[in-house]
Amino acid sequence: MxxxxxxxxxxxxxxxxxxxxxxxxxxxxxxxxxxxxxxxxxxxxxxxxxxxxxxxxxxxxxxxxxxxxxxxxxxxxxxxxxxxxxxxxxxxxxxxxxxxxxxxxxxxxxxxxxxxxxxxxxxxxxxxxxxxxxxxxxxxxxxxxxxxxxxxxxxxxxxxxxxxxxxxxxxxxxxxxxxxxxxxxxxxxxxxxxxxxxxxxxxxxxxxxxxxxxxxxxxxxxxxxxGRVDDMVITGGVKVATPAVAARLRQHQWVRTAEVLGVPDPEWGQRVVAFVVGEVDLDDARDWVGETLPRSWAPRQIVPLTRMPLLDNGKVDRQALLELA
Incomplete structure (x- = not known):
């Protein structure tokens, strides 16, 4: 900015x-x-x-x-x-x-x-x-x-x-x-x-x-x-378009902004993690996503944030988010 x-x-x-x-x-x-x-x-x-x-x-x-x-x-x-x-x-x-x-x-x-x-x-x-x-x-x-x-x-x-x-x-x-x-x-x-x-x-x-x-x-x-090719996360054998999940979460009335990434996981291969600025718990987030997208796309973890980390050019700092997860 x-x-x-x-x-x-x-x-x-x-x-x-x-x-x-x-x-x-x-x-x-x-x-x-x-x-x-x-x-x-x-x-x-x-x-x-x-x-x-x-x-x-x-x-x-x-x-x-x-x-x-x-x-x-x-x-x-x-x-x-x-x-x-x-x-x-x-x-x-x-x-x-x-x-x-x-x-x-x-x-x-x-x-x-x-x-x-x-x-x-x-x-x-x-x-x-x-x-x-x-x-x-x-x-x-x-x-x-x-x-x-x-x-x-x-x-x-x-x-x-x-x-x-x-x-x-x-x-x-x-x-x-x-x-x-x-x-x-x-x-x-x-x-x-x-x-x-x-x-x-x-x-x-x-x-x-x-x-x-x-x-x-x-x-x-x-x-x-x-979205980015590396945003297509495979979790439990299911391919998930994380940008679509993030876009759905941003439509929630209590979410100011959100990003969704795949994080290495021993059970799922990758687990879908939502980084959220707002007031929403995991169950509510999963139900909200599942209303319009496949339930298997719903996040398995919520990382609450007070603000979204950004790079100097205003883009989301994805590396910082991965470190938080």
Whole structure:
């Protein structure tokens, strides 16, 4: 998140991106992955790939203008906010502590956690032409609340290796192609792909395709993302889609937020563990999940939390959760 105490560093990052964007030096921009599931990687993004991503995004949302920067600029989401604004002839407006009361901008990018936090006071957000939400799955209930509040929210899917979001509300941007591998992994091709990881020769796209760590389906031109392949937990011989379990738990009236992971277990192979900020016990959670999902998907352990551990980019710190379990 962008905090008031970090403003000087954010401004310096904007200046660095601007210098790169306006330079003739062919050196790529280095975008670091979040490291939510392991060691971060240094992703090399060419200027051509970034330009393609900027143009495709502007074409899809139907306008260009000034962007508000409310996400960390060191990750690809914040980097995209900066270059999109620069491409439109503006310097982005730095938003401190999610205070939008005096922000003069047309577009905004948030992570799902931020959107959830600001929906209690949405008035200041109605000024934005479009609000992109990416960096992780967003709950359908939260997006419904946003639309009911009069906000034009677009869910995006992508990663550093694709120059950020390249699928908007399930539909690929212009020039982007989607494939599904035999193992259900999502594959992406197009002009926005990275060149490779710094220091790792031959790590770029394979014959023009990047294979993600996510499982999904692509039907009638619409991509459905099921979650990370390693989120598909096998417990007692049953395959469980933990993102679906987490989404169901977040719909409970006494749950503020929840994440669900598989943890090694001597009896089950992996046991389904729910990390919950809210007031719900194990029996209630299992009954709630079992109402709409297979009972065998219900969590076998609840870890109560006062707050969800987050990385600097707003994503859930999965390693911290696994250590808690």
């Amino acid at each position: 962008v905090n008031a105490s970090e403003r000087d560093g954010v401004v310096e990052r904007i200046q660095a991106v601007r210098a790169w964007w306006e330079s003739d030096d062919p050196a790529p921009w280095i975008a670091e992955t979040s490291g939510s599931t392991g060691r971060p990687k240094q992703v090399q993004l060419s200027r051509d790939a970034v330009r393609a991503a900027v143009a495709a995004s502007a074409q899809r949302i139907g306008a260009t203008g000034r962007w508000a920067l409310a996400v960390p600029p060191e990750f690809v989401g914040g980097f995209n906010v900066i270059v999109r604004s620069l491409a439109a002839g503006h310097v982005p407006v730095v938003v401190e502590d999610l205070d939008f009361s005096r922000v003069d901008a047309d577009f905004l990018s948030l992570v799902p956690t931020q959107l959830h936090r600001v929906l209690d006071a949405p008035d200041d957000l109605r000024r934005f032409h479009t609000i992109l939400v990416g960096g992780g799955p967003s709950d359908a209930a939260v997006r419904t609340r946003a639309k009911e509040a009069g906000l034009n929210v677009v869910a995006t899917y992508g990663m550093a290796e694709t120059c950020g979001g390249v699928v908007y509300d399930g539909r690929p941007l212009e020039g982007v192609r989607i494939g599904i591998g035999d193992d259900a992994r999502i594959r992406i091709s197009g002009p926005t792909l990275f060149d490779g990881y710094a220091g790792i020769p031959g790590s770029g796209p394979d014959e023009g395709w990047f294979t993600t760590a996510d499982a999904g389906s692509f039907t009638d031109g619409v991509l459905a993302v099921f």
